[in-house]
């Protein structure tokens with residue numbers, strides 16, 4: 010601590026007496042002025058510094074001497090270079106005197122590049138002295154007939170040079186170092202090796218029998234000896250290393266400064282590295298022994314040999330014969346081709362790996378495989394397998410792939426698999442859906458639903474309701490008091506009476522079952538000839554009756570217009586003879602000679618009755634020339650020329666015969682009723698007429714509806730039948746009747762009791778109304794004393810045919826017929842003797858009710874057309890009267906709100 014001068018001690022602190030205390034450092038060295046000091050010289054462990062100092066001293070002395078000798082010599086650069094260092098190092102060798110002389114020569118004739126030096130661009134050459142000697146020797150050989158190639162000569166020269174060098178090295182006393190001895194030994198050893206290998210080599214294809222070495226042989230030797238080294242130099246030597254041969258050769262060539270430098274450098278390097286293996290450069294190989302230039306990286310070109318040969322040959326190469334020259338040129342071309350093809354890739358001739366044996370290749374591959382396998386550890390391999398398994402599981406689970414294993418048995422799978430494509434088509438009514446119409450409310454076929462008649466039609470008849478209640482009460486009382494079958498009846502011994510057999514009296518078929526169709530047949534009940542009841546029918550013959558009709562006056566005109574047109578609309582008043590006379594006119598005009606004349610009727614009763622009437626007029630039996638076809642009954646034969654039928658029957662026949670080939674003319678009677686079948690037939694027949702020009706279509710309609718039909722069929726002509734047979738007086742009540750049944754009963758009794766001649770026809774909406782009306786008329790007549798007899802005849806569609814046929818039978822004398830009918834007797838029906846028509850003004854229409862999803866019959870007010878048709882049932886065989894419960898037509902109040910018939914099409918659920 011005391012010696013430390015950098016510490017500043019506080020005053021009063023004595024280090025000898027005190028231990029510790031505050032210590033203040035003096036000012037740092039950075040604050041003080043810095044003084045540069047010369048670095049202490051480091052001594053070399055190997056004593057190189059001493060050697061360098063000695064060298065430096067020597068050089069200075071030499072410079073001093075040279076400076077004295079030659080002042081004009083340029084001063085050497087103070088900056089020491091690598092060359093200087095080399096020179097210095099070279100000077101430090103044992104042959105100082107020789108180096109001095111060489112360096113002096115360098116100074117005198119300094120050349121950086123000699124023309125004869127070998128570089129990649131310059132093949133180099135030999136000295137001028139050697140070349141002269143060589144030329145002289147070759148000249149002598151040629152004169153003595155001895156051949157030697159330039160290459161062989163070169164080789165000899167080289168061998169000679171080597172021997173000379175060995176001798177020289179042996180002679181040189183200053184060079185007695187062990188390094189030189191080793192080097193000479195190595196050279197000799199390599200030479201012996203070279204000679205030995207030459208002796209053991211097989212002969213090349215170009216080997217010649219004579220002992221003289223051939224160029225090919227020499228080149229073989231050179232090439233073989235330098236092949237491996239060339240490959241090594243290619244891949245391992247980044248820069249061409251100098252070879253000792255070159256240095257040796259350059260030693261014999263002109264002693265330039267550069268060669269001396271190179272030689273010194275080589276010598277020093279060789280002294281360090283005992284390996285004396287020649288390291289060829291590309292240029293060296295190329296110039297000296299490179300026949301196989303494809304292994305070289307040097308630029309290929311024709312060797313022009315040494316400089317001395319350039320004078321003798323064009324290319325500097327001497328050839329014995331022309332064949333050799335060509336062979337040599339071919340080799341050169343092949344070498345050039347190989348060189349240029351070098352970048353094209355390897356083939357079987359230019360593959361460097363072809364020389365390697367298969368065993369070596371396999372071993373090498375095994376080693377590489379082991380190396381690659383070793384890189385993946387067992388843990389890593391297991392992780393890879395787990396990942397692959399997880400990916401497979403994910404792919405299978407997600408459905409991206411179905412399976413990973415490929416089944417190779419494709420043919421068996423294809424044979425066993427059958428693909429079935431099934432269309433699961435379920436109709437709407439089977440798949441649970443309920444499809445209703447888009448119209449929630451039923452169609453009301455009334456123009457004004459708030460009219461009086463519309464309201465009354467909804468209320469119904471009070472008399473009918475009362476009658477119904479009484480009837481049910483009586484039936485219940487009868488059942489209540491019926492003791493048969495009860496315990497009390499059994500005690501009292503009352504036996505149950507046998508119920509009337511409903512099938513009793515009904516026809517039984519061949520199989521023992523009841524033939525219900527027999528009830529519906531009119532033929533048996535209409536066989537009897539109708540008796541005339543009216544004065545018109547009694548006094549006139551049938552022919553006169555026909556001629557009395559209004560249609561008879563326009564007969565020829567009608568036939569003409571029918572002949573000229575395929576479709577004709579005929580309009581006429583009721584009773585004018587359209588239904589009964591048109592068919593006969595067509596028959597008489599010859600239309601029935603190539604087909605039947607058909608006539609459709611909206612009702613079965615009308616078809617049957619009209620057919621019977623026409624058959625009587627023609628004078629034949631029903632079902633022969635004139636027949637009819639209705640549901641459950643076909644009263645036609647092969648002779649039938651005039652056929653009456655319902656529209657449903659014709660529609661059915663049109664399905665069987667689309668062109669209606671059996672018909673020559675078709676009359677659609679009462680087309681204005683617009684039943685469902687009639688509307689469908691309109692479309693069908695229009696198509697049939699367009700296909701058949703010989704078919705005549707006649708449509709009869711009410712007056713007000715004719716224009717629509719004519720337009721529908723294409724503006725066909727409308728033929729009007731003027732006049733009517735007998736007048737009909739239409740009588741209206743002053744006030745609307747609340748109960749149309751009660752009013753009809755009263756009116757019928759009034760007519761009957763008034764004593765006027767003629768039968769009565771009452772139109773009621775339905776069966777119940779008809780029954781109540783009939784019952785009320787009978788009851789009330791029974792209550793009256795000495796009342797004239799009255800035959801009440803109901804008729805409706807469900808009534809048996811025999812009962813229906815009774816309306817056409819003549820009532821006994823003095824008995825008035827009172828027919829109570831629905832609208833089935835509204836059209837085309839002629840009951841002889843009907844003079845009074847009582848129209849209730851209501852009818853039942855079948856209207857689709859979407860609430861219940863089906864059709865239902867409801868009471869509605871009739872239209873004007875219905876009323877006209879009903880009124881037309883009177884006045885056929887004499888003047889008539891029609892009673893209506895409403896005053897004059899008041900469309901505003903709803904009476905006869907519908908000008909025409911209500912078409913069934915919009916009211917029906919199709």
Ligand SMILES: Nc1ncnc2c1ncn2[C@@H]1O[C@H](COP(=O)(O)OP(=O)(O)OP(=O)(O)O)[C@@H](O)[C@H]1O
Pocket residue numbers: 546558581582583584585586587588589590622734836837838839840841881884885886
């Ligand atoms: N069964 C019959 N008994 C007596 N005369 C009849 C009979 N059938 C028809 N007639 C007479 O033939 C005439 C024509 O009747 P038809 O049925 O052809 O007339 P229509 O023009 O068809 O009337 P609608 O349009 O009402 O059917 C009747 O007016 C009547 O005089």
